[in-house]
Every structure is written in structure tokens, then in C-alpha cells.
Amino acid sequence: MKLTHKFCPTCGSSVLADFNGKIPLGGVDQLGVNVRMFQDIDLKELKLHYFDGRSTLKPEYVVGQ
Numbered sequence: 109m110k111l112t113h114k115f116c117p118t119c120g121s122s123v124l125a126d127f128n129g130k131i132p133l134g135g136v137d138q139l140g141v142n143v144r145m146f147q148d149i150d151l152k153e154l155k156l157h158y159f160d161g162r163s164t165l166k167p168e169y170v171v172g173q
């Protein structure tokens with residue numbers, strides 16, 4: 109799977125990962141957003157939804173391919 113990663117030009121932190129339509133869960137294209145990059149975000153206040161992509165998504169991801 110080929111992802112498009114976007115990084116902050118100032119500090120180099122990962123800001124966004126675009127799955128480029130490769131993971132259409134529920135018929136919706138997915139983006140991964142690093143909310144730590146937003147100002148005034150209290151991570152303890154966020155409702156998290158854990159997703160086990162390793163056992164859910166196929167084909168299995170293999171490092172180096």
C-alpha cells in the first residue's frame with residue numbers, strides 16, 4: 109500500500125497520511141491526521157477509537173515492499 113505523507117516544513121513532524129483511496133472503510137476514503145499538531149488540543153479529552161488494521165485489512169502489510 110502506498111501512502112502519501114505530509115510533514116511540517118518547519119519541524120519535520122508528520123502531519124497527515126493520505127491512504128489514497130486504498131482503505132475505503134465504510135465507503136469513505138481515509139486520512140490520518142496527527143492531532144498533536146493542532147494548538148490547544150487536550151489529548152486526554154479526545155474520544156479514541158482503536159482500529160486493528162493489521163488483522164482487519166488485507167493484504168497483510170510487509171515491511172520493505
